[in-house]
Amino acid sequence: MIIRPHQNVTDVTIQGYGTLEALVQLAFENDISITQTLAVGTSISSIEYEGAKAEIVNFLKVNNIFPATALTQGQEDIANNEDPCDLCKYFK
16 A cells, blocks of 8 residues: 555555554554554555455545545644644634
């Protein structure tokens, strides 16, 4: 599986298996942390997982949907800002 912009291990797990139940196994077998930042374009190996939800995986594939929930640097800067007025920018 090739990592796309703003994807994390959770996103890749949903994309590849249609469920988060494969998350720990995927991370373990790729020797990565479930919270690790993944570089765009890098590849992680698929795993054998019997509990995959084919209907979800197929829906994402057919509709060209690639889950991507990692924050951008700009979003992280806003979220980490201590000025409450700046937090409004996050929701625009």
